[in-house]
Amino acid sequence: MTARISAEVHRSFPGGAGIRAVLDEPLAPGQVLVLFGPSGSGKTTVLRAVAGLDRPDAGAISFDGETWFDAASGVFVSPQRRRAGFLFQDFALFPHLSVEENVAYGLGRLSREERKGRVLEASRLLRVEPLLGRRISMLSGGERQRVALARALAPRPRLLLLDEPLSALDGPTREELRGELRALLHHLGIPSILVTHDRVEALALGDRLAVLVDGVVRQSGPVEEVFGAPADTAVARVVGTENVLPVRVAGSEGGLVVVEAGPIRLLAVDPGHLPAEAFACIRAEEVILEAAPGTASSARNHLRGVVTSMVNEGPLVRVTLDCGVRLVALVTRPGAEQLGLAPGLPVAALLKAQAVRLVPRS
Amino acid sequence: MDAEALRLSFTLAALTTAALLVLGLPVAAWLAVSRWRWKPLVEAVVALPLVLPPTVLGFYLLVAMGPMSPFGRAWIAAFGRPLAFSFEGLLLASVIYSLPFAVQPFAAALSAVDPRLVEASHTLGVSRLATFFRVSLPIAAPGVVAGSVLTFAHALGEFGVVLMVGGNIPGETRTLSIAIFDSVEQLDYATASRTALFLLAVSFTVLVVTYALRRRPVLG
Missing domain, CATH: 2.40.50.100 (RNA polymerase II/Efflux pump adaptor protein, barrel-sandwich hybrid domain)
Structure with a gap:
């Protein structure tokens, strides 16, 4: 069951270049679509629009045949109802709650037992079970990332969105977690969209790649294809002469x-x-x-x-x-x-x- | 010390604080996130009691509550007695006069909450209102407590507006600060001094507690 993400995101910023990104990519379960580009290229804007955190000025977004946003008809599905998990760059864990309360946060509608089961399931998957009783301030960067992923996955989202998931970590931890993250994303059975400006991260984590330059998607396709055969010089500059x-x-x-x-x-x-x-x-x-x-x-x-x-x-x-x-x-x-x-x-x-x-x- | 005035002042302060928690938090929450172009107008209205002489504010409130105004007439029609020179009128005046003491610290505390946390909550399927109670409010709690304490202390000692709107009716509108004024007028300096000292002690304690709360880092 390959879903499809279609997004046309138009946004203008005061005093800055606007974003006019058009994206239409298949998203198979366990596959990762990487939005790749230098900082300021608009990739995070596109990701936030897909999550429903920002409302584009114009355009349309649909996922798996469901319209999430359509400027023409005024449709805007709230982030609550999109069921898209979001991993923030700095993880955005709730500092006033324990690890367990963080992981259980999105499970309010379930019964007590179900909630407990889901927390266990997600924390086993991310190996954060021993951390459940801790406070957020006691966690290392890598632990925070895993807790944030467990929290995003516990409500069983249909789509996982990751904004520069490794950039808040220090060098050695990043190397280590890159491999883990890829294995996890493939194992999940839901598609992911991941934003990064890091070439190695894009190569290591992505199945498909969309290259954004100055707010426009310049090329998309399988990772090795885009890296191996940049469509134009702008893309070549971004992906490097590799x-x-x-x-x-x-x-x-x-x-x-x-x-x-x-x-x-x-x-x-x-x-x-x-x-x-x-x-x-x-x-x-x-x-x-x-x-x-x-x-x-x-x-x-x-x-x-x-x-x-x-x-x-x-x-x-x-x-x-x-x-x-x-x-x-x-x-x-x-x-x-x-x-x-x-x-x-x-x-x-x-x-x-x-x-x-x-x-x-x- | 006038026990009746003491009881009245505490009741007034407590009810004012409670009312401002209910009314002030939504206003503060809106101020914390709004990017509306006329927002400075709202901010100015909220801050007005800080700079306006209490007599000016009291005068307008008195006029608004009086039988000459539509609001005053509606009140009399509904409750059978005028709002001016009553405890209810006093409470209303006190709420309006204390507005900035509650709303400003509330808004400061709420706007210090990382917007990512609110967004994270939304992506986890939790409604805006529930997010406010489960994320924003607990994280802003020290600021909300500080604002409430400040409001309480301010309402406890308020004089000018009370005098204009409430007058000096024992058990109805005669608050501690009015009692002090009364004592002094009657040259009863001993009673005035006891009451004044009491208010001074309460205010000082409240401020110490407030600043101590402010220094405490946000939970985490």
Whole structure:
């Protein structure tokens, strides 16, 4: 049962650029749609409009065939009746209530026993059961996040909305919780929409991606597609000049990880705790091109391919290769001229193992 | 000390405080979140008793309560006796005169409540009204208590408006501050001093409690 989120959000701000975001994406249970963009791009505005916390100036929002907002007909479903769980950036836990009271907060309509059951269910899922008796002020950042998720999930929402869920956490905790969060979101059986400006977070957590720039959705689609083939330069600037390849971990070799991306094998440095599936991210700047497979080099990855297209970018040339997978290299103009690069030319791409960055996916 | 005046003053102060909890909280809650363009107008009306001489306010209230005004006539028709120079009239005047002492601290406390918490409550399916009682009010409680205490103390000692609207009827409108004035006029300085000292002690205690409450951090 794949639901669908359709949102057209128009908002103007005094003295600032407005937002005119149009979004129409499938949302399968357990799947995560990432709204990705730099700060100020309007992604949080869109998320808040979907939650019903803000009313757009114009546009329409519907989820799973139900209209939540329609400026034309004046429909506005209150956030209470949308049944969309919301995880705030700073978690917004109620400071005057205990952890248990926080988790039970949205269960007012249920009987005592049912309420108790739901609190247990949600707190087991998030592993916050031992914290139930605590005060909010006694919790660490990571614990707060889990309690806030338990609170949002206890009323069994139809949709989960997450606003920069990891940004309030410190570095090590963030790394740790990123993996946990992905596993949780996939396990939930409800779709999620997640807002982030962090590339690694988008790659690690998203199934589909919508890129917002200046209040407009510039591109949307499967994560690796959007990262791998930005539709225009604005998107490319936001997602970075990166090759993103879905890979499977195939083993290890000399202390390095061997991953397979379709027909090709890559050696990469092990980031630790690597599940079976990951994204291999390679910056286009770090791909070295060689006219013909030649002498030995210290780079661990040698890929044979054919040049498919070339685009000049100032002093650089963006060269797209077909190596069995699509690979983009950013080389200097003199470098390209020396190699005589042209579409159809066979070349070899050299990649150091440490240039292949692995982002865990499951 | 005049026991009857003491009882009357405490009753008046307690009822004023209760009335302002019921009336002042909704006004304060509205002031805390509203972005209406005419809001300063409402804020000014609420704050007016702070700067207006009590006699001016008392005069208008007296006129409004008198048999010459439609309101005064309606009151007499409904209850069979005039509002002016009665305890009810005194209470009404006291509520209006104490409005800023309740509403301003209430509004300050309520607007300090993180709006994210209110939004979180809404996304959890809890209505606006229930959110007010389950989130905003408990978090703003220290400010609401401080405002109530301040209102009580202020209503306890009020003089000017009381004199204008209530006069000096024992058991009906003769409050402690009127009693002090009376004693002084009769050159009974001993009684005046006892009553004054009592009011001073009460006011001082109330302020100490208020500031102590304000210093206490919000629960969390």
